[in-house]
Amino acid sequence: MSNLEFKFGSEDNPKGHAIIYFEEFEEIFASYVINFPIKGELSKYIPEMFKDQIPDEEMTKMVFPPVPEKFNGNLDSLIKITQSRADDLIYGGSINSNDTTSAMSKLNALANEYSKLCTDNMRFLAVNMTADPYTGFITRIQPAWLLRE
Template sequence: MDLTFERGSMDAPKGHALVYFRSSQDFDDCWATYIIVLPILVDVAKYVPPFLMNQMGEIGPKDLSSFAFPPAPEPVDGYSYVEELASAREDDIVFGGTVNPDDVSSTMMRVNEAIGWYAQAYSDSRQIPGEPEAAETSEALPGYGVSEVLYDLMSDGDKLGELTKLVGRLRDAVESGDDGLTAETQSEIDVLGRRLPDNHQIDHLVQAAKVAGETGAKLANLYLQRCFHLLGEEYVKLGQVEEDIQALEAGGTS
């Protein structure tokens, strides 16, 4: 994803930016959202009434370190409006490329990528020269807020479909030796996995997918099959798959 500063600097982001996109259907149309990187970490759980805690899940102080609103870009009155607004508010302006406004899921993902990119640039600019990077920098910039929204809206079947795509991407990253993509994809699988039942054993699936070679491919496929059989309550097939997994993990053949 190509993102460029048109106001402000990559070396010194302000922490708040108007991110605009051009429509792939009409390049003159502008669509925009607003990104904020919070200067202070907030433990949201402290402000949630007790009766809502179960619905909120485990939200830590780093889960809202950066976000965009609206979550998908909305139409604005041209680029001149973006310039005037940014000038009045002293915002950065970032160009995010072209999008299809009718594909809301895709535009939300593009915004999510922009959040991670801008938040990382902000974090890098605050790093004191000569000091080692904080060990938890990557954790402080979740970059998956929009993904979480999308996953929460998915049915269990759709979640497994998305999981299958992510596992395929993880396998490609492992086989190509791309450590960065491996870590990134594993993190997104972790986000999705938290929205699936514990008995799906997503952690075992990830470990299997990270095994290079044919064995890893077979194990990952078996663990995926296991998830689908659990969802479909196909317990006879589930038992067979679990036997195949045990045999393969023990060094046998399936």
């Protein structure tokens, strides 16, 4: 089990895209995380003169904005947006918005954990799902939560 606090969605079946939000007094700060189902090597798309500035590792997720930004609304409106888009919603705790390094670090730790959860879930589903030979529809052998125990 992860340490992620899902407010909408489920760690047993992460969607691969989530809003991670934080609180600072009465204000909400948020960022969006996308876990890519297909890995990509970003350096292939960067001009040669900038390649030294790009990490060699494969790009598996994107976090935007990289530092949580103030959300213009309350928690109820954030939940409604999340539900209408079918995103996961993850509570990240409290932050000090003036300490951007700490806020970015906290966000990246949660984004990495979410990305790992999504990747592990995709691997699990790839092994434990089958396609009906007649219709081609994908069906689970058993619910994921039964097989993981």
